[in-house]
Amino acid sequence: MTVKRTPLHTRNINIQGFQRDDGLWEVEGVLEDTKGYPFSLEDRGLIEIGDFLHRMTLTLVFDDSFTIRDVRAEMHNTPYADCSGAEPQYKELIGLQIKKGWMDKAKVALGRTTSCTHLTEMLPPLATAALQTIRGYKLNFEPNYASGSEERQTVRNTCHGFRDGGRAQQLLWPQVNEQESKA
Structure with missing residues (x-):
């Protein structure tokens, strides 16, 4: 049975990853x-x-070690005149490294009343996109990247696909799977 629905609220989040000419991402x-x-x-x-209640952009610039080198926060449309006062606080993320547990440090650096809930909510998917931006590029264009033990340890057992013995591990690190089965 189909129930009639009336659209009341739409949130769209679009995230893109880029390689920069200066060696950063x-x-x-x-x-x-x-x-x-x-x-x-x-x-x-x-x-x-259809007019924007919120329209804001958050950009993280980072290096190969996932250390944040610059941040740009722009609040184009907000419900209140003083919301954009939170933009400068996002510079406090500079120097943090995107890795396991980094959101705890980010939330401390940003503070609750000095930051914006909506911009801060974008940080986890931005972190995921950062990982996929670098890893996707390196897996396709740097032949030895996937074979590295650091890459393997970073993604090992982080999800069903990267579980020990899973298809991704078998394809990306067959030599490790053989060594572990002999041990």
């Missing part, structure tokens, strides 16, 4: 919220259907 996330009905805000007036 970037991931850029754009978050856009719209409503399915018109409404008014004290600081902005009438927001029509």
Whole structure:
């Protein structure tokens, strides 16, 4: 049975990864919220259907070690006039390394009342995109990258696909699987 639904809220997040000419990498996330009905805000007036309630961009620039070298936060559309005051706080992420547990450090660096909930919510998918940006590129264009033990240890047992004995491990590290089965 189909139930009629009325769209009330849409959130779109688009994340892209880039290789830069200066040897660094970037991931850029754009978050856009719209409503399915018109409404008014004290600081902005009438927001029509499809107009952005939130439209913001967060860009992380990082090196091969996943250390953040620069951050750009831009809040193009927000519900309140002072929301964009949180943009500079994201520079506090510079120097952090994207790795297991990094979000705890990021949240401390950003603070709750000095940052933006929506920008901060983009950090985990930006981190995933950072890993996929570098690893995807290196797996395809650097022949010895996949065979490295550091790469294997980084992804080992992080999901079903990279579990010990799984298909990815068999294809990417067959020599390790043979050594482990002999041990």
